[in-house]
Amino acid sequence: MFAFLKPNPVKKLRKIYDKKSTEAMYAQRKGDIRSYSQLTAEAENLWQQILAYETKAKK
Template structure:
């Protein structure tokens, strides 16, 4: 019941992840390959964090 008002950290990270991917796409379209590579690396690191959080929540929620 008290978990009802907690914010989902995965949802927040997913939003940031999507934003980074969009920025990377725009950088690629402009021809800025260095910025594209940096943003892609950042988004990959975020994806690793998302996966870890999802595994942790799956372990907690399993009976």
């Protein structure tokens, strides 16, 4: 009944994913490939979590 009061984990993860992706882009532009690789890996991890939540919600 009060489902709209529950926090949406996908929305929160997407926001973090966007931030990590942007940080990775700026690191790459600066030439800091090590940070770029690390941030990209973290963003990819978050994306996998997002996909897991979305597939769970569709079932």
